Amino acid sequence: MVMNFLSWGTFDCGQIVLLNALKILAVIYDVVTLPVYLIIQNPWKARRLNSMKKAIPIDQDDKSITIKATKKPGRFHIELEEAKIDTMAKLLNYAQQKHGDKQCLGTREILREEDEIQQDGKVFKKYIMGDYQWKSFNEVNDEALRFGRGLREMGNEPGKNVVILAETRAEWMIAAHALFKQTIPLVTVYATLGEDGIIHAFNETEVTTVITSFSLLAKLKNILPSTPRVGTVIYMEDQLESLKTTEGFSDGVKIVSFGHVLNLGAKSTIEDRSPTPEDTAIIMYTSGSTGIPKGVRLVHRNMITSVKGFADSTEMYERTEVVLGYLPLAHVFELLVENGVIFMGIRIGYSSALTMLDSSSKIKRGVPGDVSVLQPTFMTSVPLILDRISKSINEKVAKSSAIKRTIFNFAFEYKLRWKQLGFSTPLIDRVVFGPVKKIMGGRLRLIAAGGAPLTPETNKIVKMCLCTDIIAGYGLTETTSCATNQDTFDLSFGRAGAPMTIAKIMLVNWEQGNYFITDEPNPRGEIMVGGDNVSPGYYKLPDKTNEDFFEHKGCRWFRTGDIGEIHHDGIVKIIDRKKDLVKLQAGEYVSLGKVESQLSTCPLVESICVMGNSSKNSCVALVVPHHDNLLALAAQKGIRAGVVDVLCKDSRMLDAVLEEISGHGLKGKLEKFEIPTRITLLPQPWTPETGLVTATFKLKRKAIQDYYENEIENMYASLD
Structure with missing residues (x-):
């Protein structure tokens, strides 16, 4: 095991005595409880599921090998097909009809803002917050209908791009579905993208209407002089502040509230324009690692295919599940997951880094953070956030007493050993890791990690200490976030999982990097992803589209530029990237x-x-x-x-x-x-x-x- 705990100072005699005592107690405890745990936990089932072959080859030649999942479509996948849901508009309509008055999207109420004096004498504005306020599936679908019709009343016709530049919140999702319902392509732009990137996205897509949030109006004011086509700005209202003046905005730009558009739509008699599976749903601008942002075009078929893949790869419990929504909805990973859980009838409570934890920067001392109120059971994350959680745990343990460090380190090793054998450790979880688990509300059971490779060290520490499963996946915007995904029975660390049920994985020789499918012990090569989840291509970039996308044996494929290897059980590991290789x-x-x-x-x-x-x-x-x-x-x-x-x-x-x-x-x-x-x-x-x-x-x-x-x-x- 790779851990930092043992390097935190040398062991003195007292710690050695304590460690030996813990080992003796553990042996006695194991002897007494093992028969009970064998009956209750059935560890052989977990080990059997872990050892099963997750993918099989379906095609191979001298230069490539293609594999697909052995897993079959699950109940939600089958339900989507039986209900003939092939567009995002149909997805929300179906969810509303099935789930009706159940809670759907939640927003934490901000009661007021107060000054808080810090230890150094500085004064910061902090929130006093209340409970979550929920919109039902009926309300969400109704608001999406009204907002979409309101946009049509304002001159936004089907096929004419509209951009959302806003933080993740309920209104973002409602606005997105409003556009889906009217066959209006949604242009997504990260709220944190630099001004040059935002200007490029606005001008390339020729948008005339921008949907944003109150807090981003100041940023937008600086951008509008460089985006002359924009004539309308719709802002999502703030809970505490109101817009007092539109002074300083470009001449001729109309500034209206989200509520104003809803009211327009409520009175509208315009007939809705439903999309087809091949209509553009999203033009998603990715803030790539090189060059200017590229717009990836995703059609409704791509989105629904990926929802099926998510449903097959992530076990969810409709009655008890609560989802924490905080990653950018402008990122296809978060958008995919949230629409998947909406279809399943699971509620989503929104948060942000400013208010998520009891210790977050905008939370007044004594006021619980969002996770303490929401108590989520499921969340998405990216490796950077999990790395920070891991380092935070390391730091707290390092600063604790020698006795606490010894106990913590022993408990970690003990739990990891038994988890690898298919057992859970309820006593250790409650006594040692219980306080750590409460940081995320106390009920978190599953984290879906994507966006970049997750290191084995971070995976171990977060999984063990937060007492949660982590399923790491691999995908790209160009593949609608889907390619491979771990399952909860995978006892290994550092791998990206098997192909999802809706995708195929092909490895192709990359001679320059000396990666070949004939390599031992595992085939290696550049990863190609194929399936109905693969984008038609980049917006207004035909040459780049032809370079990165191709058709092969009746399937659309994307060249990822990532290097992978396929293990004996069909699981893929990302081992390199073409652009990152230096000789x-x-x-x-x-x-x-x-x-x-x-x-x-x-x-x-x-x-x-x-x-x-x-x-x-x-x-x-x-x-x-x-x-x-x-x-x-x-x-x-x-x-x-x-x-x-x-x-x-x-x-x-x-x-x-x-x-x-x-x-x-x-x-x-x-x-x-x-x-x-x-x-x-x-x-x-x-x-x-x-x-x-x-x-x-x-x-x-x-x-x-x-x-x-x-x-x-x-x-x-x-x-x-």
């Missing part, structure tokens, strides 16, 4: 993404970008350090500088951090040539607003390389 001067290939994934789990690292150069024998790295851990390391090394900005420039600190990172990389089984030999410490975090990471916090390598050109050149120069 060093001595001939060694370095996967920059792989190195970053491993080093990002180092407690000292908040963010890291590794660079390689074919004219050099080693790599360099830009590192955003974890501030508290950097200060702690400085104190340990006797470096007296209490300001992070100063520490980042101190050569002694650079050497100390590089030593820690190198040691962490070697423990994580990186090769010596893969580990950076020079680093630059950067005090300011990388956020989507800086333009250096995407909305899901993937590195924008080219943007980082351009922005830190001088720092990178200096590191390379020092290698000479």
Whole structure:
């Protein structure tokens, strides 16, 4: 097991005595309870399901191998087909007819805002919040109908693009379905996308109407002069503030509220324009890691296909399930999941990073955060957030007493060992990990992780300590978020799961990277994803579409650029990426993404970008350090500088951090040539607003390389 716990100081005699006592107690407990657990938990069932072959080859030649899932369509998949649901408009209509007055979308009430004095004397505005207010399936469908008709009354005709630029909230989903119902293509843009990217998306899609939130009106005001076609801005109202003036907006731009459009639609006699499966549902702009954002066109058939895939791969319990919605709905992963649970009749409570936890930045002391009120059982996440949870757990354990650290470390090892054998550990979960589980409301049972590969270390720590299952998946916007997905019976860590029931996976030889389907022990190659979930292509980019998409044996495929290997049980592991592969001067290939994934789990690292150069024998790295851990390391090394900005420039600190990172990389089984030999410490975090990471916090390598050109050149120069 790869863990940091054992490195937190040496064991004294007292800890050794405690550890031995815990081992003796565990043996006695196991002997007494094992017969009961064998009967109640049926661990052989979990092990049998884990060992089953999850996918089988269906086609193979000298250059490629294609596999598909052995799993059969489940009940929700079959229900979608039997009900002949082939568009998003039909999906919400069906959900409303079936679930009626059940709770559907929830929004936390903000009662008021108050000043809170901090320990340093500063005063911040904090929320006093109430309960969740719920809209039923009937209300959601009715508002979507009214909003769509209201848009038509304002001149937005079927086929004419409309953009949503807003944070995740109930009105976002209602507006999206309003557009689906009227065959109006929805252009999705991340709220955190830089101004240049937003302007590009607005102008390329020629939108005249923008749906946004009250909080983003100021940002939009700066953008409108560069988007001359936009003539109408519809804003989702704020709970506490109201729009007092439209002064400063471009001349001729009409500013109206979400409620105003609903009222227009309530009086409308316009006949709805229902879509077909091949009509464009979404033009989704992805803040890619290179170049300007590309619009991925997704048709209704793509969306419904992916809902079927989600339903097959994620076991949900309609009566008791509560979903936490907080990731950007402009990301196809979150949009897919939320529409899947809407179809199933499961309620979604919305939140944000500002109000999610009791300790969140906008929550007044003593007021519970959203998860404490909602008590979700299911949530989506991206690796960056799970990495932060993992590091937070590590930090709290590291700061605890020696006795607590010993107990925690023992409990972790004990639980992991039994989980690998198919058992659960209810006593350990309650006594040791119970307080950690309560951080997320106390009822969380399942996390669906996507957006980027999840490291085995993070997967283990979050799964064990939050007492929840994690199903890691793999997909792209171009494949409507679907490709592969783990199931809850997979006892391994670090793999991306088997092909989903609606997709095929093909591996193709990549000679430049020396990856071949004939490799031993597992076939390796570039991953191609095929199926009805694959997009028709990029918006207004025919050449790029022809480059990345192709037809083969009656199926549409997408070239992902990711390198994978297929294990004996049919499960796929992502091992490399074509664009991240650098050949060093001595001939060694370095996967920059792989190195970053491993080093990002180092407690000292908040963010890291590794660079390689074919004219050099080693790599360099830009590192955003974890501030508290950097200060702690400085104190340990006797470096007296209490300001992070100063520490980042101190050569002694650079050497100390590089030593820690190198040691962490070697423990994580990186090769010596893969580990950076020079680093630059950067005090300011990388956020989507800086333009250096995407909305899901993937590195924008080219943007980082351009922005830190001088720092990178200096590191390379020092290698000479």
